[in-house]
Amino acid sequence: MEKQSTGDKVFEVVVNALLALVCIVVLYPLIYIVSASISNAEDVLSGEMWLLPISFSFVGYSKIFHNPEILTGYMNTIVYTVVGTAINVAMTVMAAYPLARRDFAGRNVITALFVFTLFFSGGLIPSYLVVKQLGILNTMWALIIPGAVSVWNIIIMRTFFQSSIPEEIQESASIDGCSNLQTLWRIVLPLSMPIIAVMILFYCVGHWNAYFNALIYLTDRDKYPLQLFLREILLQGEMDTMVGAGDATHAKTVMDTASIRYALVVVANLPVLLLYPFLQKYFVKGVMVGAIKG
């Protein structure tokens, strides 16, 4: 490291201080929620607990795990996420591989066809009518098929195929008698695991967090994903059935409500939080591959 002038040293201190401040602002609410979810509601509501828990209570969690609707929502979301992501990733590869091949005639036309939809769409009502006409309203397919693939992800994946998988390997495979699909399956895909991990993460998070399609396409409560129940509980205050109104005093209801809300936020994000550290090294790479030609 070369010698730094005083100005540069001051600069360095200011930069680090600013970033530390940013970290505190981002982290504080996250830590607070986790602490509040395992604390006594009294301490949380009175403002005694301000960062780390000072007392422990798991009322919120036990209420959640005894609520049939939340559990149904959780199960539904898992099913939608697994099935949806599998279809998403398959469709992305199916589109990206041919488009990455230089000898695939018509790839510019097809790419243009896909990219155009980024800038112009029919809008909510015509899209809704298509789903209705297909007769998949109120089924899980309405949450999965209309978003079966994303143009951005096709572009990211195509760029990866073009820039990271040497053409020579594919050519020699084809000389050795591999068909196109065998080349894709045996050579290209095994070399593409990092980008596939990124795609899985992106699509999984998308499905896990989605509520819009469920809001417009589903009416049966037993098909609702977790996010729709979350919306009711976090935002619409429909807590009576959960806290067991009647036997409780008003103050107790308020407290249980708070505990349930904090616990719900934690439970709803648990899978994503668990995946995050494992996939982090991949997703930044993925975003950057997309950025080069995006």
Add this chain to the structure above:
Amino acid sequence: MDTTSSSSYQLNSVQAKKRTGSRLLTSLRRNWDLYVLISPVIVYFIIFHYFPIYGVQIAFKNYIATQGIWNSPWVGFKHFQRFFDSYYFWRLIRNTLGISLYELAVGFPVPILLALLINEVRQKFFRRFVQTVTYAPHFLSTVVLVGMVVMFLHPNNGILNELIKLFGGQPISFMTEPGWFKSVYVFSGVWQQMGWSSIIYLSALAGIDPHLHEAARIDGASRLKRIWHINLPGIMPTIVILLILNVGSIMGVGFEKVYLMQNSLNKESSEVISTYVYQTGLLGAQYSFSAAVGLFNSVINFILLVLVNRAAKMMKQTSLW
């Protein structure tokens, strides 16, 4: 034999033109399996993206469910006229534009600043820590984010109001006062997305030639000067492209977050075009009218995108196309 692709490069352009047709045939014959592979994706785009675009015509018709889109009677611009004349028109435009411009003014520069700052950090560990922390909120769902906002801003026991009370202020009911809606919307968005949006600038910064910095250092430039004269110009093309994309969606304030943050008390400043389309269209079953409102919205967006792209082209030679 895999010589078709390489030999076609050697043809001159006249021959290449003659061969275009036969190239497609050769490709079809040799790569038929790739066409089969991509066909479900093409079918998907036709059904779920192009068919709705075709269906946009219901904005000019009186949609009658039993007649279908094709057979419903034409009514011209009747629905557009009704929208322009309606009491809500200016309120919707004001809110949609207001939220977008506010978001652009605050939310667009923050990730750039953050990336410039992160890029200056020398300690690897701290750098990774900052990145990990700031990316994390991106993965929260909109429902959870809005739920957190509501909890933290609650007038009775929200932590922010506790802080205000601590300093002797009066608690503010952020979620129900129309005046606060846009700020809460924009700043919660900055909190959630600044780290994630900074990734693309960080990658652009990583691509800057280190020789430039060395030369500037020898000339005695301070670090601040080097950011200003090297880093910022270096990522300018990325900034311009993202700015174009952002302006292109200026009328498209996302439905999800606005809808979740909306309540009957803050509606006068929170009703935007997309929530209005949902309310009148799907809940009110006025398909044609709200398709017209939606179409009006996308057309303005498209025009804005073209205009900004042209402006950027004239000034900087950087553009989307």
